[in-house]
Structure formats: structure tokens, C-alpha cells
Amino acid sequence: MSRIQKLQKIYDLHQKWTEGSSFFCKKGCDKCCTINIAATSLEAELIMNKIGQTLKKKLENYLEHERFMPKTTINAIANISMTDLDIPEEYIPFTEVKCPFLFENECMIYDIRPLACRVQLSFADCSKTEISEIDERTMSINNIFQQYTELLDYDGLSGNIIDLIVHGANPLFTSKFIENQTPRALMVPPEFQDELKELIQELNSIIRS
Numbered sequence: 001m002s003r004i005q006k007l008q009k010i011y012d013l014h015q016k017w018t019e020g021s022s023f024f025c026k027k028g029c030d031k032c033c034t035i036n037i038a039a040t041s042l043e044a045e046l047i048m049n050k051i052g053q054t055l056k057k058k059l060e061n062y063l064e065h066e067r068f069m070p071k072t073t074i075n076a077i078a079n080i081s082m083t084d085l086d087i088p089e090e091y092i093p094f095t096e097v098k099c100p101f102l103f104e105n106e107c108m109i110y111d112i113r114p115l116a117c118r119v120q121l122s123f124a125d126c127s128k129t130e131i132s133e134i135d136e137r138t139m140s141i142n143n144i145f146q147q148y149t150e151l152l153d154y155d156g157l158s159g160n161i162i163d164l165i166v167h168g169a170n171p172l173f174t175s176k177f178i179e180n181q182t183p184r185a186l187m188v189p190p191e192f193q194d195e196l197k198e199l200i201q202e203l204n205s206i207i208r209s
């Protein structure tokens with residue numbers, strides 16, 4: 001199975017592990033759809049393979065806007081947590097610039113949207129509360145999925161999705177990205193370790209397939 005196929009299996013599994021809960025988030029809600037979206041280079045490749053040149057060109061217009069440029073990855077955080085080093089602080093700029101993949105309030109790449117979009121799950125209606133509500137269990141599930149998505153692309157990069165698509169293959173722009181890492185531990189609190197064993201086994205079998 002190719003890495004792209006494995007990535008799609010990971011997305012399907014995330015859907016399976018999060019459906020059924022009473023989240024407000026659904027197709028058609030664009031409340032958190034801004035240009036502050038991070039992804040791995042493999043996720044960007046999946047999107048690039050599916051979108052046309054016109055949309056790719058449109059993304060260049062968004063480079064003028066301030067946007068989230070991650071300084072670290074979830075696996076780097078997991079690995080740093082096992083040392084005495086400090087975890088780098090992230091700067092997430094406030095932006096009202098909507099995601100370039102939105103068209104008439106609908107995501108044009110919904111089936112292949114990055115995991116960073118999929119983990120935006122809230123029990124509250126953010127359009128009313130302005131703040132999302134998520135429980136510890138879902139956060140743990142999301143962390144595991146983010147760690148495995150990065151692991152799948154262990155020799156790739158992470159960055160803002162717009163930069164990955166516009167500059168991804170150009171070595172002149174590698175300073176905009178960070179290297180992915182293999183995790184030395186999974187970020188699962190002790191109270192969920194037994195319950196989430198099955199999920200970890202399923203993800204391991206996708207990675208090894």
C-alpha cells in the first residue's frame with residue numbers, strides 16, 4: 001500500500017473513532033476555516049494530486065497574509081517532553097482570512113482535508129460561543145492520530161498548508177518548514193491507555209501494511 005493510501009486509511013479511521021459523538025462540527029460549517037492550517041508534506045501531496053493548476057495558482061495570492069507557521073510538530077513535542085528542554089512556544093496570529101479551499105462556505109477538498117481540520121471538533125456551537133469545547137478523551141484520540149500522521153511522513157516536513165503546496169518542492173524555501181520526527185512515546189494520559197490500545201493497534205497495522 002502506498003503512503004498516500006495509508007494516509008487516507010488514517011483519515012477514515014479518525015472518522016470512525018470520532019463519529020457518533022455529538023459534535024457541532026459538520027460539513028458546511030466554516031467557522032474555523034482560516035489560513036492558519038498546518039499539515040505534513042504527505043498531506044499536501046495528497047491535496048496537490050487532486051486539485052487543478054488554477055487552485056494551486058490561487059494559493060500564491062495568500063502568501064501576502066500573516067499565517068500560522070508552526071515551529072514544532074506534535075512528535076517533537078512528545079520527544080522534548082521526555083527531556084529537560086523547553087517546548088518552543090507557538091505564535092498563532094489572529095486572522096480573518098478564510099481558507100483558500102472554501103467555496104461558497106463549503107470545503108472543496110473535504111474528503112482529503114488535512115488532519116489539522118479533522119481534529120477541530122467541538123461540543124459547543126462555536127458560532128455562538130466563540131470558543132470550542134472538547135473533552136480529554138477526544139483530545140487524546142486526536143493526539144494519537146496527529147502523531148501517526150506525522151510518523152507516516154517521518155522523512156518529510158510540516159508547515160502551513162499554503163506554503164507546502166506553493167513552495168513544497170523548492171529547496172529555497174525549506175526554512176519555512178520543520179522536519180517531521182518519529183515519536184519516542186505517544187501522548188496518551190494513563191486513564192485512556194487501556195481504552196485506546198485497540199486504536200493504536202489499528203494505526204500500527206496501517207503503518208506496517
Ligand code: SF4
Binds near residue numbers: 033099101107109113
Ligand atoms: S481545508 Fe477545508 S476544512 Fe480545512 S480549513 Fe480549509 S476549508 Fe476548512
